[in-house]
Amino acid sequence: MKANSIKCCLRLSAILMLVFSLAIHGDQEIPPASKLQDALSILKQGSMADRELAVNQLADLGASSLPILQALLDGKLFTLKSDTSLVIGIDNNHGYTLSDALTGSEKGVIERSAVTKINLTNNLRVALRKIIGQLQLSADDPAIRLAAVKAMANEEDDNTQSLLKARALIEKDEDVQQAINVVLLLKDMNSSDKLIRIKAIDLLKEQNNRDVANRLNAMLEKDETGNFIEADSEIRSVAKAALIKINSRLQIYSAMETVFFGLSLGAVLVLAAIGLAITFGVMGVINMAHGELMMLGAYTTYVIQQLMPNHLGISIILSIPAAFMISALVGILIERGIIRFLYGRPLETLLATFGVSLILQQSVRSIFSPLNRSVATPEWMSGSLQINDFLSLTWNRFYILVFCLLVFMLLLQILKRTRLGLEVRAVAQNRTMAKAMGIPTAKVDAMTFGLGSGIAGVAGVALSQITNVGPNLGQAYIVDSFMVVVFGGVGNLWGTLVAGFILGIANKFLEPFSGAVLAKILVLIFIILFIQKRPRGLFPQKGRAADS
């Protein structure tokens, strides 16, 4: 959708520009539209000399011919065998989807043998690349300009340098300006003047740019004969100092990235554990089917997405209440059907709910097949937020973090401000007393269990965005979420939140040293040892409730 509308805008602006230039030069020169036509008809002719001429003519026409040139470079420009018209073809599985090169109108799908590709020589390709770069540099979209600048960083020729310098004078976008500066400074590092080079290094050390770091690294290396690639020792020492500065920043950014990954893993753990914490805290019941309730939520997302494949974004939003309802209903069924017969026998409840988890797992396996299903990610959740060259945050993990905090806050408010929350807290503190005060404990139990299960379903929606959805989804998280609850302590939601984030971050910081599996084992061992010291978790319940 978005990409299409950008394309539309581009095309529109190209046409507008065309019309505009027509109005100015219309009477003295050949109109550009027919110029384009001319160039294209030359392009169609066989010889390479003709093609070079046509490419140059197209280049003179400015940004409007960019799509054609790009298609030519990518080998997507064809002549139709039937009427020798020029078309741009996009490969699909059956043939080419065609659009007219001149007008851009759709021309349907055609088989591969009905078109002839317009070939290029290597020389022409190099020239074409440069022309496209120039055109892109003056494109209206800053993102295209930025990409063009970055592509030019690797070209060794004076022409690009003067081109960039010219652009730098008129560039208004800050990011593009910045990128041009970096590329120019990088080119200054090749200068024969020592002072220019030192100055360039000095300026570049403030940049968070991977190219700069690589370049400085390369300067400090030795070649095969053992001599430094950079002969001048003064420049070497300047470069070394700059590199140290860049590397220290790089470390800070990578630590920030690890914290972010840890927080997002923690968010998943918190989402998985928080429902468990509620049921455990209020009813003293360990729900071994909690992981399977998460799995149900994930499958709900999958089913809703199958029902409306063209509206990914909406389907995800819709999945949240749907998953909550389905998991909550199943949860209430489990409570009414099984758990209420087992109150006061927590160990038996654990076994019975484990039985439920097996049944749920096998049902899903029978209905949806044992294979993993993948849930598509809507566009606004994919990709990443590029803060600089050293730090980029993936959107889906970012959203999950935000989502986790939202769910947490909402739950906190429910427990603090609603009637249900009041009753839940009363029952958690002293069941008998609450009953004596007229609180319908059986109803509260069912509602609590439904709430906890519903949150598991919502966690499943979040999980579907980062892993594949399969019958074993719940099992993979159940031990981890128990650990979070045990580590955080029962009866305090903040404990769950803090414990989840601590465990997530600890896991991610250990991973680079020990590998993912060992990191997990270390964390498990840590929790087992921690429980010895503080058997009731980080934030233990106080008062009489703690005795039981």
Added chain:
Amino acid sequence: MKLIGLGDDKLAMTVLFVLAAVTFIIPICNLMLPADSALHFSAYTVSLLGKYLTFALLGLSLDLVWGYCGILALGHGAFFALGGYAMGMYLMRQIGTRGVYGDPLLPDFMVFLNWKELPWYWLGFDQFWFAMLMVVLVPGVLAFVFGWLAFRSRVTGVYLSIITQALTYALLLAFFRNEMGFGGNNGLTDFKELLGFNIQSEAVRAILLMLSGMALISAYLICRWIVSTKLGRVITAIRDQESRVRFLGYRVEMFKLWIFVFAAMLAGIAGALYVPQVGIINPSEFSPLNSLEIVIWVAMGGRGTLYGAIIGAVLVNYSKTVLTGLMPEIWLFSLGAVFVGVTILLPDGIVGLLKRRLQELQS
């Protein structure tokens, strides 16, 4: 018999009698009679029965900690698997040059991983006595360290259950790693001989069945004896009212630790008997699901009775064999239903049901 009050318990006597019959008659038939005789059991049946008996021993050991001491250990399978690995390591060393790569010292998977020498923890496993020592020592030491930490700081109830589950889960993840040197994903397999006898031969199978049965019977008698002593009474009291026992001046954690370590060792022995009969040990034995299955054997048979665990283990595993053979999808459904049904409808298990019937008949 009088000492442990067996004579009064008709059900226990019946179970013991059947056990003795399976233990002695089947192997003797197989060893003495020619292969075409009607009383000659197939190799498949023999190793299947042997497997059930080791499971029964495992269930028995869990019943001791859960049924009598109230510790719902959800990681009991870990001790079984560790005993199995100790046995497996001995059997691996016995392969010698007959492996695929023919390395006299290194097992195949180590050659495959390009290891040059045997890790230190594999040393000594070429000696049978050392391996047998490790079968009880490794689970015992792990149980001791874990139990000492857990019981001393009074971790009880579901907390304890969950950290025992975390223990076996951590071990599962660890044993999956190739770097651990236990064969990673594939585990230890392709065994050739045990004490110089071909492990595939029918005679060895029959003797292994007999050994498993004897181990089970003696373990049962020993457990029965333990629970009938004063020590056993204290342990049962801890199950029923832990703080009261502590106030009476008993050091509760020591009793719990003792029984936990003993049960872990029994589980290790069960694992060691299991491995040569099935011919493989791999990390999946550590999976939390396996440990939960042990719990359900005991719950189904009737906990706190010892012989109930034996009945439960054999019954559940027999149905598993039948059901997974007939229609694999049904197995998890029925296992789940058993979990739910037993906890709600049969809190005392099959033994409780049978006892009630017997009383009704008598009155």
